[in-house]
Amino acid sequence: MKTALITGVSGQDGSLLARLLLEKGYQVWGTSRDAQGASFANLQHLGIRERVRCISMVPEDFRSVLVALRRSQPDEIYHLAAQSSVGLSFEQPAETIQSITMGMLNVLEACRMLDKQARIYQAGSSESFGDTEGVAADETTPFHPRSPYAVAKASVFWLLDNYREAYQLFACNGILFNHESVLRPERYVTQKIVSAARRIAAGSGETLRLGRLDIARDWGWAPEYVEAMWLMLQQDTPQDFVIATGHTFTLEAFVAAAFGHFSLDWRQHVVQDEKLFRPTDIQVSRANPAKARAVLGWEARLSGAEVVRSMLAKID
Missing domain, CATH: 3.40.50.720 (NAD(P)-binding Rossmann-like Domain)
Known part of the structure; x- marks a missing residue:
């Protein structure tokens, strides 16, 4: 052992x-x-x-x-x-x-x-x-x-x-x-989005405030x-x-997927707040995980909208 x-x-x-x-x-x-x-x-x-x-x-x-x-x-x-x-x-x-x-x-x-x-x-x-x-x-x-x-x-x-x-x-x-996963705390933007979308769909009436929506990340x-x-x-x-997954997804697309899961138009519930902008930020994060595929035999199965759906479904 x-x-x-x-x-x-x-x-x-x-x-x-x-x-x-x-x-x-x-x-x-x-x-x-x-x-x-x-x-x-x-x-x-x-x-x-x-x-x-x-x-x-x-x-x-x-x-x-x-x-x-x-x-x-x-x-x-x-x-x-x-x-x-x-x-x-x-x-x-x-x-x-x-x-x-x-x-x-x-x-x-x-x-x-x-x-x-x-x-x-x-x-x-x-x-x-x-x-x-x-x-x-x-x-x-x-x-x-x-x-x-x-x-x-x-x-x-x-x-x-x-x-x-x-x-x-x-x-x-x-x-x-x-x-990401369902174990993320709400200080992470992905869990913040998913949790807010779920509450809004249940009738909370709140508005979700986010920083830049044009950033793109490789979410797995x-x-x-x-x-x-x-x-x-x-x-x-x-x-x-x-x-990494090798696929890049914008934060706006992440938000749209989360609210779309509940048949909601995210534009009616989300505002961009400049107070939440970071002093410096990465515009686009893109990855090439070819070495992991070749040497480890590892390859991501879920990416982008699939990650959103898994978080919403509370899959462990």
Whole structure:
């Protein structure tokens, strides 16, 4: 039986990954900053809370990370813990950069010191690419981050690359494009849209206020993306992978699909609010996931409007 440690197990990706690994026969440990006080609502929602061994760990505290690794003795580490909102990173830039960069550094240092060599997955982000002006980004595309969150994610990409080369760690960056599920909190625009459409269809009478509607993203289905994370750590050599659907969808189209599900005209219920615009934003996010297809045998099955329908149907 393999043992996996998932940092940030209470989030969308951590919970979905925990379920996948349990299905594959792993013993799963998960971390939270306060395991005794956390609700682990996503694990409860998926019906796996009692099967995950949850422990406290503060990623920015090296001793805390080392203790968690020594206690769990993992074969595989999936480092997902950190501030994960691009919008919030403009309001809390220092906390965002510290939590992402120091957390990854501490995991790498702790792994280097332990006798048992665990395989490491790092949650990278397509935000690191910035705006490629419509060109599909792959593993060779230069980074041009345009938010504090993206700057931090680009930094830890190279930090992991350095440790992999210097200390021969089996460590992989997963450069994931946007991926959604019913486990997303409402601070994420996709869940904000889906939840508002459902309430409006039920007669709430509210108006949904959004930022820019002309942005385009590659939106995929999160339960599929955690499978790609696992596949990366099953390879003979550590490599970095872009994980995406390869299809780009505008936010306006996302909104139209959500309201169209209830036979509503979104224009009657949605307004664009300039107060919600970010200081900088990516106009078009486009991906080329060919390497994941060729090496991992992984390919997204749902994209765009299919993701919207799955969220509305509350599919886990």
